[in-house]
Amino acid sequence: MYKFVEGQPLIVTEKMKEDFWRDGYIIVKQLLTKGEIQKVVGSLxxxxxxxxxxxxxxxxGFGRNVRMVLWNHPGNDVTGMVNRCEKMxxxxxxxxxxxxxxxxxxxxMKEPHTGGAFQWHQDYGYWYLNGVLFPDMISVQIGVDRMDKENGCLQVLRGSHRMGRVEHGRIGQQAGADLERVAEAEKVLDKVSVELDQGDALFFHCNLLHTSSANNSSRRRWAMICCYNSVNNDPVKKHHHASYTPLHKVSNSAIMDCKNLNDLSGKWFVNPNKTGREYLPTEPRKQ
Structure with a gap:
């Protein structure tokens, strides 16, 4: 477990790389400050x-729902600054x-007492179907609220990224991994509950098997997940996520400096429940 120190660059050490490739993930404490989290939450x-x-x-798939909002191009609002900041x-x-x-x-967003679960899956389990040839991809989950076992935090199988891609099917509106394969993996790999405080970040490999249970607690459980692909791994077909588009980094201070809390110019949303809300990679949403 590592910690970000505000005002200093986040130095990725050889030990961090070693831990990431051995376990499939690392945790960085306080990647986002309380002020940055409050600014993001305020905009939502x-x-x-x-x-x-x-x-x-x-x-x-079990009678509960999870509320989500998903976008491809980061844009220039405060959430886009999180996507583009150097420490990320x-x-x-x-x-x-x-x-x-x-x-x-x-x-x-898993609301108190009602928020649903996520089935065991790998992110690359379905990104593979988007024409992405190699698992050279990474996700970052940030605790917007405190995330623990009680309100449905992420659970991972440590080292499962080394299994390669597992076959996936549909469970409700979610993609789920082959449960027989998962059951065998659980016999030989440690299952870890990833508890995060506000602002903590989990960096994890796209083949890491992970799940989360329903929120049966009286507390909200919101998380932000930012996903990145290698520039040398451009998908070979058009799909509903972004193909290679240059990412213009911003300084870490850009999150707090951002005044555009509601400016969606440059963003590209995907909403499967609305007709006409999926945009081709060559046609980012215009305001």
């Missing part, structure tokens, strides 16, 4: 939040060993 909780206007519900992007690049571009990001 505002009655006129343009980002939340693009949210939708997804069936978990540079860390992904150092861990993968290549430059990256923004593949997509989302907020996952």
């Amino acid at each position: 909780e505002a009655p006129d939040s343009a980002v939340m206007a693009e949210s939708y519900e997804q069936d978990d 992007v540079n860390t992904c690049e150092k861990l993968l060993g290549d430059d990256v571009y923004h593949y997509h990001s989302k907020f996952v």
Whole structure:
């Protein structure tokens, strides 16, 4: 477990790389400051939040829903600054060993007592179907709220990324990994509950098997997940996530400096529950 020190660059050490490639993930404490989290949350909780206007519900296959909002191009609002800031992007690049571009990001919102579960899956389990040839991809989950076992935090099988891609099918509106394969993996790999405080970040490999249970607690469980692909791994076909688009990094201070809390110019949303809300990679959404 590592810690980001505000005002200093996040140095990715050889030990961090070693841990990432051995376990499939690392945790960086306080990647986002309390002020940065409050700014992001404020932009979402505002009655006129343009980002939340693009949210939708997804069936978990067991009678519950998870609310989500998903976008591809990061844009210039405060959530886009999180996607583009150096402490996020540079860390992904150092861990993968290549430059990256923004593949997509989302907020996952599990409300108290009602928020649904996510089935065991690998992100590359379905990104593979988008024409992405190699698992040279990484995701970063940020705790917007405190995330623990009680409210449905992420669970991972440590080292499962070394299994390669597992076959996936559909469970409700979600993609789920072959449960027989998962059961065998559980016999030989440690299952870890990834508990995060506000602002903590989990950097994880796209083949890491992970799941999360329903939120049966009285507390909200919101998370932001930012996903990146290697620039040398451009998908070979058009699909509903971003193909290679140069990522323009910003300084870490850009999150707090950003005044565009509701400006969606340059963003590209995907909402499967709305007709006409999926945009081709060559046609980013225009305001």
